[in-house]
Amino acid sequence: AQSVAQPEDQVNVAEGNPLTVKCTYSVSGNPYLFWYVQYPNRGLQFLLKYITGDNLVKGSYGFEAEFNKSQTSFHLKKPSALVSDSALYFCAVRLEGDNYGQNFVFGPGTRLSVLP
Amino acid sequence: DTGVSQNPRHKITKRGQNVTFRCDPISEHNRLYWYRQTLGQGPEFLTYFQNEAQLEKSRLLSDRFSAERPKGSFSTLEIQRTEQGDSAMYLCASSLYRGGGTNEKLFFGSGTQLSVL
Numbered sequence: 001a002q003s004v005a006q007p008e009d010q011v012n013v014a015e016g017n018p019l020t021v022k023c024t025y026s027v028s029g030n031p032y033l034f035w036y037v038q039y040p041n042r043g044l045q046f047l048l049k050y051i052t053g054d055n056l057v058k059g060s061y062g063f064e065a066e067f068n069k070s071q072t073s074f075h076l077k078k079p080s081a082l083v084s085d086s087a088l089y090f091c092a093v094r095l096e097g098d099n100y101g102q103n104f105v106f107g108p109g110t111r112l113s114v115l116p
Numbered sequence: 117d118t119g120v121s122q123n124p125r126h127k128i129t130k131r132g133q134n135v136t137f138r139c140d141p142i143s144e145h146n147r148l149y150w151y152r153q154t155l156g157q158g159p160e161f162l163t164y165f166q167n168e169a170q171l172e173k174s175r176l177l178s179d180r181f182s183a184e185r186p187k188g189s190f191s192t193l194e195i196q197r198t199e200q201g202d203s204a205m206y207l208c209a210s211s212l213y214r215g216g217g218t219n220e221k222l223f224f225g226s227g228t229q230l231s232v233l
Contacts, residue, residue, distance in 0.1 A: 009156075034221075043120070043207055043224030044159070090158050094220065104149075104222060106158035 002027040004093050004107035012113045013081045021076040021110045023091030032094040033074040035065055037087045038109075044090060050074060061085070081114045088112075118142070120225035122208050128231045129198055136194045137228045141210030148191050149222065150183055151207040159207055165191060166213065198232045205229050 003026045013019045025031055032051050036044040048059025055067040065076045074091060091107040121140040129135050141148050147166050151159035162181065163173045167188040180198075185191040195202055206229075209222040 004158075036222075036224075041226070041229075043122075043209075043226045044222075046221055046223070049221065092158075104161070106160075108158045109156070 002031070002093050002105050004091050004105055006089075006091055006107040006110045008110050009108075010111045010113065012115060015083055015114050015116050016080050019076075019078050019081040019085070019112065019114070021089050021091075021112060023074045023076065023107060025072050025074065025091070025093045027093055033065070033067060034092040034094065034104075035059065035063070035074075035076050036090045036092060036106075038090065039087050047076070047089075081112075083114045083116050086112055086114045120208055120210050120223050122206075122225035122228050124228055125226065126229045126231075128233065130233050131200060132197055134194065134196045135198055135230065136192055137206055137208075137230075138190060138192050139208030139210075139225060140190045141208070142212075142223055143189075145210035145212050145223070146188070147211045147213045147220070148185055149209045149211070150191070150193050151209065153205040153207055153227070154203075162193075162206075195230075198230075200232045203230055203232045 005024045007022055034049045035047040037047050038044045047063050048057050050057045050067045058064045063078050067074050088109050088111050090109050092104050094104050123138045149164040150162040153159045161174050162177055163183050165185040168185050180196045183193045205227040207227045208225045211220050211222050213220050
């Protein structure tokens, strides 16, 4: 069964500094990888996804993520953090094809706090 | 694109009561998922539909939970005889599935926060 780990419950970074939110995954097969962001009292919003091709994926709001197959990682990055980036971030994996309900498996989330 | 809509936003109920939540997906989306999210956790799959067919239910889903999508549009999730452990955020998501999964992307509603007293 596939799984997603986000090793840090909380990441603190100063505004203007680069940020990284880590994600590792375990799947059998070709993974499709996603990052979602959740603001308070809101549903999850799509940030970016990796399907195939270039290992560096660019997404919304200046975020990017790097797929590393050998390390089974998909870390989220941003060169310069904003206070408004403070939110809960979820990494998710989807297997190729149709695996019914386990199509999308989410990590436990990482709370990002950007300090002014 | 009006997005995924969920009602109500909040529901407070007493233990033992039944509750029903509604989800209106993005109109052209053929798949609809229900997830449960507790504090500090990621969304946990409950069940999903393709059009009106319920294709899978999580093994973790109690038989007190039932979901329908009668005309392949909106969906309802009912919890019977609620327990305090049912307190959570219930999220609905929809997607346009064209086979293979390459382009499938979930669009989430804002959720229904259930509190069982």
